[in-house]
Amino acid sequence: MSGYDGYSSYRSTRKRQRSESPYDDDRRDNRRDDRNYDRRDDRRDDRDDRNDRKDDRRYKSTRHDDDEDENDVLPQPFDARKLAPAKRTHTPTTSGEPRKQKRPGQRARITDAEREQIRQRQMERERQAQREAEAVAEAERRNTVNDVVRAHYNAVPERGRDWRKTDSRIKGLRSFNNWVKSCIIQKFSPDEDHSPGARERGISSNNQLLVLDIGCGKGGDLGKWQQAPQPVELYVGLDPADVSIDQARDRYRSMAARGGHGGRGGRGGYNRRQPPLFEARFHVKDCYGESIEDIDIIRQVGFASSQIGGPSHRGFDVVSMMFCMHYAFETEAKARQMLKNVAGALKKGGRFIGCIPNSDVISARVEEFNKRLAEQQKAKEDQAQPSVETDGSTPKEQNGDSTEKSSSDQAERKPTPQDGEGSEEAPRPEEEEKEEGELEEGELEPTSEAKPPSDPTIAEWGNDIYRVRFNGPTPADGIFRPPFGWKYNFFLHEAVEEVPEYVVPWEAFRALAEDYNLELQYHKTFQDVWETEKDDRELGALSERMGVRDRMSGKLLVSPEEMEAASFYVAFCFYKV
Numbered sequence: 001m002s003g004y005d006g007y008s009s010y011r012s013t014r015k016r017q018r019s020e021s022p023y024d025d026d027r028r029d030n031r032r033d034d035r036n037y038d039r040r041d042d043r044r045d046d047r048d049d050r051n052d053r054k055d056d057r058r059y060k061s062t063r064h065d066d067d068e069d070e071n072d073v074l075p076q077p078f079d080a081r082k083l084a085p086a087k088r089t090h091t092p093t094t095s096g097e098p099r100k101q102k103r104p105g106q107r108a109r110i111t112d113a114e115r116e117q118i119r120q121r122q123m124e125r126e127r128q129a130q131r132e133a134e135a136v137a138e139a140e141r142r143n144t145v146n147d148v149v150r151a152h153y154n155a156v157p158e159r160g161r162d163w164r165k166t167d168s169r170i171k172g173l174r175s176f177n178n179w180v181k182s183c184i185i186q187k188f189s190p191d192e193d194h195s196p197g198a199r200e201r202g203i204s205s206n207n208q209l210l211v212l213d214i215g216c217g218k219g220g221d222l223g224k225w226q227q228a229p230q231p232v233e234l235y236v237g238l239d240p241a242d243v244s245i246d247q248a249r250d251r252y253r254s255m256a257a258r259g260g261h262g263g264r265g266g267r268g269g270y271n272r273r274q275p276p277l278f279e280a281r282f283h284v285k286d287c288y289g290e291s292i293e294d295i296d297i298i299r300q301v302g303f304a305s306s307q308i309g310g311p312s313h314r315g316f317d318v319v320s321m322m323f324c325m326h327y328a329f330e331t332e333a334k335a336r337q338m339l340k341n342v343a344g345a346l347k348k349g350g351r352f353i354g355c356i357p358n359s360d361v362i363s364a365r366v367e368e369f370n371k372r373l374a375e376q377q378k379a380k381e382d383q384a385q386p387s388v389e390t391d392g393s394t395p396k397e398q399n400g401d402s403t404e405k406s407s408s409d410q411a412e413r414k415p416t417p418q419d420g421e422g423s424e425e426a427p428r429p430e431e432e433e434k435e436e437g438e439l440e441e442g443e444l445e446p447t448s449e450a451k452p453p454s455d456p457t458i459a460e461w462g463n464d465i466y467r468v469r470f471n472g473p474t475p476a477d478g479i480f481r482p483p484f485g486w487k488y489n490f491f492l493h494e495a496v497e498e499v500p501e502y503v504v505p506w507e508a509f510r511a512l513a514e515d516y517n518l519e520l521q522y523h524k525t526f527q528d529v530w531e532t533e534k535d536d537r538e539l540g541a542l543s544e545r546m547g548v549r550d551r552m553s554g555k556l557l558v559s560p561e562e563m564e565a566a567s568f569y570v571a572f573c574f575y576k577v
């Protein structure tokens with residue numbers, strides 16, 4: 001069979017299969033349903049047309065009524081007679097009594113007492129906010145002062161003993177101050193039952209000193225404590241300047257390397273056998289702003305949190321504060337914290353020794369300055385007022401004729417060079433300028449180190465090696481009230497560069513110390529210490545070894561300027577009772 005015949009038979013077979021398909025019945029049913037749907041749609045359309053015609057007839061019958069109701073939509077004039085009063089509903093009360101009427105706005109009204117309470121509460125909130133702001137400002141100011149002092153002492157270089165003995169401009173003042181500190185240590189560091197000279201005679205006791213040095217700085221007093229009459233067992237040095245503490249540790253290591261040698265020999269001189277070096281601890285601590293009880297070595301020795309120590313309270317034998325306590329009198333809180341640390345660390349019968357600025361000298365200088373300032377102001381006021389004679393006429397009015405005549409004569413006769421007069425009028429004697437380099441009475445000679453006075457109304461004094469300058473007004477009578485916060489700047493050549501310090505009114509300090517069971521035993525100016533101890537057999541010889549006076553002639557090797565600076569300080573000793 002050919003290919004064509006095969007294809008014809010395939011077509012006939014497919015045609016027969018399509019004619020016999022089961023889907024033919026479904027197609028017929030669908031066509032029937034479509035015809036039924038068309039008839040239903042036609043009937044629905046006819047019904048809708050009839051309904052529309054009915055609506056048109058109904059609209060035409062009601063259009064006339066709608067035209068009449070359009071006038072009701074327009075605004076009408078107000079007629080108050082047609083208003084009906086609102087009906088009020090009465091809520092029955094449980095007691096049967098009529099409800100009490102409330103006055104309008106009663107809750108908005110307040111009494112005078114309530115208004116005053118509101119005002120007082122507002123004022124209290126304002127005062128509280130002001131106190132908080134002042135506390136923040138005070139804290140910032142204190143931190144600023146502490147940072148300045150700490151930065152200054154950290155920046156002071158360590159030049160060594162040889163430089164201080166030879167090249168220093170104030171070597172006499174340095175030697176004198178160190179001698180005074182040695183005198184205080186020699187006189188008041190031993191216990192009461194210690195026999196004078198026992199150490200020199202080789203008599204040893206079981207009691208050794210425990211020393212707390214607050215404000216130890218670079219450890220300049222380590223050698224003095226090594227030469228103390230009673231042996232030192234433990235030395236604890238505290239200072240807020242971290243660099244100074246590091247230098248103090250280095251100095252202690254140097255002393256240990258030399259076998260404990262240091263100082264000028266103390267009592268007994270250089271021939272005395274050197275004792276073994278004591279144990280020393282150094283810590284960075286602000287002893288005026290916080291308690292020292294948290295230091296481990298302080299707790300081990302013993303610290304009394306209250307003013308009355310317990311039975312097991314050992315404590316330190318000596319607390320020393322050399323040239324540093326004046327920083328605590330910035331505020332009363334700092335002064336009390338300082339004394340609380342001193343009293344807490346001391347044992348009963350312990351000694352509190354130190355050196356501070358002399359408030360008597362400061363008060364006298366301030367009073368003298370304010371008196372001189374008042375006289376100058378009064379003189380200026382007198383010069384500003386014209387002098388009036390008894391008859392009410394001024395000298396110019398009384399001498400009017402003579403003045404006019406003399407002026408006319410001077411106009412007619414002018415001075416000539418031949419008369420021995422210059423072409424310009426000769427200056428009057430009181431108007432003559434001072435010669436260069438000449439100073440008025442009481443005027444300080446300016447130096448390159450000390451700053452010249454900047455404000456003539458600010459108290460300031462000193463010489464070419466030291467200067468004291470207040471930052472503001474000072475009391476006219478020289479009495480500082482209250483006794484805290486009187487700041488001044490202190491300058492000392494080669495040592496202190498305009499560092500802020502605070503006045504320590506002596507009587508206020510003494511009264512405050514009594515609150516912490518500290519009883520005064522000794523109080524002398526540096527000048528009085530020299531006059532009292534210079535002829536002592538031991539301390540007088542110590543002054544020669546320390547270079548305070550000449551060995552041969554006995555002449556004081558301290559200049560008058562240095563002695564004036566030394567008179568700015570006093571030495572003291574308190575006992576804890």
